[in-house]
Amino acid sequence: MSLEPIARYETERGILIYRITAQVFPMLTANIYVLVDGAYAALIDTGSGLGASSDHIRRGIEQIRDDWGEAVDWASLARIVITHAHVDHYGGLGALRDLTSAPVAVHELDRRVLTHHEERLTMASHAISSFLWRAGVSESSHASLMGMYGWSKGLLRSVDVETVLHDGDLLDNRMLVRHMPGHCPGQVCLQIDDVLLSADHVLPHTSPHLAPESITPSTGLGHYLDALHTIAAVPGIRLALGGHEGPMHDMYARIEEIEASHERKLGRVFDVCAQPRTINELSKLLYPNVNSYDILLALEETGAHVEYLDQRGELAIANLDEVANDDRAAPRYHRL
Ligand SMILES: [Zn+2]
Numbered sequence: 001m002s003l004e005p006i007a008r009y010e011t012e013r014g015i016l017i018y019r020i021t022a023q024v025f026p027m028l029t030a031n032i033y034v035l036v037d038g039a040y041a042a043l044i045d046t047g048s049g050l051g052a053s054s055d056h057i058r059r060g061i062e063q064i065r066d067d068w069g070e071a072v073d074w075a076s077l078a079r080i081v082i083t084h085a086h087v088d089h090y091g092g093l094g095a096l097r098d099l100t101s102a103p104v105a106v107h108e109l110d111r112r113v114l115t116h117h118e119e120r121l122t123m124a125s126h127a128i129s130s131f132l133w134r135a136g137v138s139e140s141s142h143a144s145l146m147g148m149y150g151w152s153k154g155l156l157r158s159v160d161v162e163t164v165l166h167d168g169d170l171l172d173n174r175m176l177v178r179h180m181p182g183h184c185p186g187q188v189c190l191q192i193d194d195v196l197l198s199a200d201h202v203l204p205h206t207s208p209h210l211a212p213e214s215i216t217p218s219t220g221l222g223h224y225l226d227a228l229h230t231i232a233a234v235p236g237i238r239l240a241l242g243g244h245e246g247p248m249h250d251m252y253a254r255i256e257e258i259e260a261s262h263e264r265k266l267g268r269v270f271d272v273c274a275q276p277r278t279i280n281e282l283s284k285l286l287y288p289n290v291n292s293y294d295i296l297l298a299l300e301e302t303g304a305h306v307e308y309l310d311q312r313g314e315l316a317i318a319n320l321d322e323v324a325n326d327d328r329a330a331p332r333y334h335r336l
C-alpha cells in the first residue's frame, strides 16, 4: 500500500493525474505524481530513495494498475520529471533507474546536482560552512551542523539527465514548464491544462523553506517572491498539487497567505534589529524552540530574510571594523 490512498485528478482536457504518497524522511511525506494520457505515462518526482520511499512508489504504481485499470508499468513509462534537486524529490532516482529507461528531465540550473552529486555536495558544504561562520555560530555548533549537513554523503549516486528544461518548454506536448527559482535554483512548476503541479514552490500549509542566495545563487527570498508573483499572474489554475500535503483548490488565496507570512517575518527581523544582532542571534529569537537539523533550517530561513532586507538597504552592519579585520567575525545587523 502507498501511505495514503491513491488520489486521482483530471485536467479539463481529460489528462489523468494520480498522486502517490511516500515516506521520504522519518517525519516527512512527499507526493509523487503519475500523469496518464492514453498510452503516455510520466512520473513526476521519485521520492528520497530512503527507508520505504521507493517501496511506496513501486506499490503505488501497482495500485494505479490494479485498482484503476491503467496500463502503467515501469517498462512503458515515457518520462521522469524531477521538479527540483532536493533529496526528497530526486533521491529515489538512482534506485528507480534500474526499473525504467524513461528519459529524465530537470531544469538546467538543477541538472548538475543530479549528474555530479559529489561535486555539488562538496561545493554546497563549503558555502554552508562560510555562511555559518558569517551567521556567528560557535565552533562546536558549526561542527555539529556541518556533520548534519553532510549526512547524505555516499547515500546518493549521480544519474544521467536526458532532457534539460527551460522556462516555457512544453514537455512531451503536455506539460508547460514554469521556472520558479527561490526555494531551489531549478525549481519548476508544471502546468497541465488547468492543473498546476506546484512542487515545493506553493504548498498548502507550509511556507516553503528558503535559504540565502549567498549560499546558492537563484535561491533566496527576492527570487522566491518574484516567482510567487509570476505564478499568481497565471490565470485559470483550478487546482494546484504540491510536492507535499494536500490539494489546493484556491492557489491564488494560498499565495497571498504565503506572501503575508513573509511580510510578517521581515517585520519581525526589522523590529529585533533595533539592537545590532548576528544572524545566529536573530534565528534564536525568531525560532526559539528548534532542535538538531531544524537549527540549520532556521538559520538559513533567517539568513534569507536578513539578506533580503540588507539588499534593499533596510539594514546596516554595526561592526564593520571588526568584520574587516577578521574573516570569522560575524556581521551584526541593525536597522536604519
Ligand atoms: Zn524542496
Ligand SMILES: [Zn+2]
Binding pocket: 030, 086, 088, 089, 200, 243, 244
Ligand atoms: Zn520537498
